[in-house]
Amino acid sequence: MTTDNRQMWAELGIDLKKHDMLMNALPPIYKEIYLSQKNRPQGMGFFDFVVGDIHGIRVQELRQDAKNGTIVVATYCVFVPDEIVLAADAIPVGLCAGTQFSVPIAEEVLPRNTCALIKSSFGFKLGRICPYVQTSHLIVGETTCDGKKKMFEILAEYHPVYIMEVPNKKTQRSRDLWRGEVLAFKEVIEKKTGNKITADRLIKSTRLVNDRRRALQRLYNTRKANPVPISGKDALLATQVSFYDDVSRCIKQVNALCDEVEKRIANGEGVFPAKTPRVLISGSPMAIPNWKLHHILETAGAAVVCEESCIGTRMFSDLVPEKGGTVEEQLKAIADRYMQIHCACFTPNDERLDDIVRLAREYKVDGVVHYNLQFCHTYANEAVKVEKALAKEGIPLLRVETDYSDEDAGQLRTRVDAFLEMIRR
Amino acid sequence: MICAGLDVGSRTIVLVTMDGSIVDSAILETGVNPLRRCQELLAARSYQRLVVTGYGRHLVSSAIGGETVSEIRAYAVGARYLYPDCRTVLDVGGQDSKVTLLFPEGEVLKFEMNDRCAAGSGKFLEVMAKTLEVDIGNLSALALSASRVVQINSLCTVFAESEVVSLISRGVESSAIAMALHEAIAARIAGMVRRIGPKEKVVFAGGAALNKCLCQLISEKLGIEITVPPEPQSVGAIGAALIAKSGVRLQHAAIEETKTEAIK
Numbered sequence: 001m002t003t004d005n006r007q008m009w010a011e012l013g014i015d016l017k018k019h020d021m022l023m024n025a026l027p028p029i030y031k032e033i034y035l036s037q038k039n040r041p042q043g044m045g046f047f048d049f050v051v052g053d054i055h056g057i058r059v060q061e062l063r064q065d066a067k068n069g070t071i072v073v074a075t076y077c078v079f080v081p082d083e084i085v086l087a088a089d090a091i092p093v094g095l096c097a098g099t100q101f102s103v104p105i106a107e108e109v110l111p112r113n114t115c116a117l118i119k120s121s122f123g124f125k126l127g128r129i130c131p132y133v134q135t136s137h138l139i140v141g142e143t144t145c146d147g148k149k150k151m152f153e154i155l156a157e158y159h160p161v162y163i164m165e166v167p168n169k170k171t172q173r174s175r176d177l178w179r180g181e182v183l184a185f186k187e188v189i190e191k192k193t194g195n196k197i198t199a200d201r202l203i204k205s206t207r208l209v210n211d212r213r214r215a216l217q218r219l220y221n222t223r224k225a226n227p228v229p230i231s232g233k234d235a236l237l238a239t240q241v242s243f244y245d246d247v248s249r250c251i252k253q254v255n256a257l258c259d260e261v262e263k264r265i266a267n268g269e270g271v272f273p274a275k276t277p278r279v280l281i282s283g284s285p286m287a288i289p290n291w292k293l294h295h296i297l298e299t300a301g302a303a304v305v306c307e308e309s310c311i312g313t314r315m316f317s318d319l320v321p322e323k324g325g326t327v328e329e330q331l332k333a334i335a336d337r338y339m340q341i342h343c344a345c346f347t348p349n350d351e352r353l354d355d356i357v358r359l360a361r362e363y364k365v366d367g368v369v370h371y372n373l374q375f376c377h378t379y380a381n382e383a384v385k386v387e388k389a390l391a392k393e394g395i396p397l398l399r400v401e402t403d404y405s406d407e408d409a410g411q412l413r414t415r416v417d418a419f420l421e422m423i424r425r
Numbered sequence: 426m427i428c429a430g431l432d433v434g435s436r437t438i439v440l441v442t443m444d445g446s447i448v449d450s451a452i453l454e455t456g457v458n459p460l461r462r463c464q465e466l467l468a469a470r471s472y473q474r475l476v477v478t479g480y481g482r483h484l485v486s487s488a489i490g491g492e493t494v495s496e497i498r499a500y501a502v503g504a505r506y507l508y509p510d511c512r513t514v515l516d517v518g519g520q521d522s523k524v525t526l527l528f529p530e531g532e533v534l535k536f537e538m539n540d541r542c543a544a545g546s547g548k549f550l551e552v553m554a555k556t557l558e559v560d561i562g563n564l565s566a567l568a569l570s571a572s573r574v575v576q577i578n579s580l581c582t583v584f585a586e587s588e589v590v591s592l593i594s595r596g597v598e599s600s601a602i603a604m605a606l607h608e609a610i611a612a613r614i615a616g617m618v619r620r621i622g623p624k625e626k627v628v629f630a631g632g633a634a635l636n637k638c639l640c641q642l643i644s645e646k647l648g649i650e651i652t653v654p655p656e657p658q659s660v661g662a663i664g665a666a667l668i669a670k671s672g673v674r675l676q677h678a679a680i681e682e683t684k685t686e687a688i689k
Contacts, residue, residue: 396535410480411520411521411538413483414480414495414496414497414521414538415497415536415538417493417494417495417497418495418496418497418498418533418536421494421495421497421498421533422532422533422535
């Protein structure tokens with residue numbers, strides 16, 4: 001922690017005392033969960049560095065850009081189109097919402113029976129402990145769940161917030177609504193930045209964001225190998241970091257990691273033995289630094305080989321067609337791509353069930369763990385259908401409902417142990 | 426060869442030694458130093474192999490040795506040993522309740538477990554017994570003597586306790602309150618069992634199976650007869666001892682075979 005950082009945090013209005021506690025809490029957790037892993041790819045060194053300096057150099061970069069007039073747009077959800085933000089020369093940055101640390105702070109205002117992700121994200125702003133929020137000029141929220149929707153109203157009392165309306169059905173009327181939302185968002189960003197989004201800028205940013213998606217697709221493809229060349233925890237971290245890192249750097253680092261990991265596959269090297277039970281995690285997102293379930297699974301002797309999640313396949317599976325055309329045509333293509341995200345906010349959402357079954361096969365998993373943040377009602381109810389769909393295919397399923405705290409670690413471990421005993425080859 | 430199974434639960438520790446059949450079994454309260462309790466229990470006995478199960482299995486096995494197995498598996502194996510036709514195992518312990526469905530050949534097909542808190546577990550009844558100033562061993566008899574019906578709606582241990590306090594302050598006699606508590610917990614457990622789709626024979630194990638009123642209510646709610654072993658708290662330790670005999674790895678190979686068979 002350099003004095004430069006401290007001065008920067010003070011200037012950003014960070015509550016330094018609370019922030020110090022958070023910064024001191026993270027290294028031992030990271031050491032236990034990440035650095036204790038054996039046989040990690042060297043390419044993870046970059047991500048270790050990023051987490052080691054999580055509120056340092058990246059925030060400095062953003063602040064420098066902001067001082068030069070660049071607008072920083074903070075987001076929480078994969079429905080907010082980064083293409084539009086980037087096309088206006090603004091910087092999109094995904095915010096943290098994955099730690100228990102900020103939950104009690106949020107509970108001073110929000111109802112306790114709200115999901116941990118919502119409480120964590122709100123607590124970061126309320127407690128003034130996240131320099132990314134403080135650096136940002138605008139938070140873009142969305143209507144993917146009722147809890148978030150109403151939380152954003154309260155958040156707007158503390159920070160500029162704009163909400164995109166994500167529809168709840170996949171009909172043509174809903175698609176039209178969403179196209180309108182994407183168009184309106186473009187106008188909001190143009191106004192905020194003072195920059196005009198042209199067809200040329202839009203196709204460039206579309207290619208850039210697609211390249212990030214391609215890099216992550218490539219990384220996930222390596223996880224189909226047996227033995228798996230990279231741990232689930234490491235792949236999860238790379239995905240989490242891609243939400244807030246500079247897009248071009250992210251593409252470069254993830255591809256460098258892939259180069260190394262693909263060599264491992266060519267040499268038949270794995271991070272775990274070939275007989276390790278392979279698990280697909282599906283469900284609520286895991287915002288950084290939420291590594292709880294992956295850690296329990298991988299310490300119990302499983303390999304997490306895929307996440308059907310917003311921090312996972314839902315983020316990068318579909319590309320925006322790079323056909324170019326007028327701004328309107330491109331915005332339509334962008335809007336339609338985002339409507340292919342099979343979030344549990346939609347009804348019906350049977351495409352997600354198909355995805356889970358397909359991914360289970362593609363990644364040759366021995367079982368699926370359905371991950372549900374407590375009080376995340378959409379995923380909790382959809383899990384009933386997931387259970388039926390997987391039973392039909394004869395794929396074993398473990399349903400887990402939890403939050404960010406450690407109080408249920410013992411019970412979770414028992415479930416996970418029993419599940420692995422069931423599926424072990 | 427003498428094999429030992431140790432079940433380190435949240436409330437009790439059970440040790441069973443087996444040599445073909447059960448040689449010896451012992452039970453102690455877990456207390457605040459489960460490791461020392463386990464050492465005391467094991468020091469007095471000789472055995473060649475050890476498998477540890479229960480909530481404290483990782484703690485104990487890393488300090489004392491022995492392989493670990495989840496309670497879910499241990500109870501399944503133990504219940505099958507006692508009742509070869511068992512297809513469903515209900516285990517209600519100190520802080521967890523679990524129900525496990527078995528393949529016809531005896532391996533675990535699927536399981537359900539309560540979420541996060543002590544609602545629907547033995548601890549719930551223990552806390553309530555204390556509030557009603559009765560010994561946990563007498564709670565069942567007290568409930569069965571009830572002459573009228575009252576309702577407890579909350580299953581959270583903390584909220585239910587305040588409901589009990591308000592019933593007491595309204596002059597409701599302890600027997601009716603005790604019955605209401607049993608009704609509440611039995612409904613919760615029966616719901617969990619129904620979710621898994623129970624198959625007979627259903628074996629009810631764990632400390633809460635010592636409670637006759639609870640057994641009776643669960644059986645009534647499910648409309649199925651449930652079987653309680655003579656020593657329901659030893660089932661997990663018996664399973665662990667049996668797994669120690671065949672070897673944890675061997676046991677896994679056996680699962681695969683039975684699974685393939687079952688699918689065929």
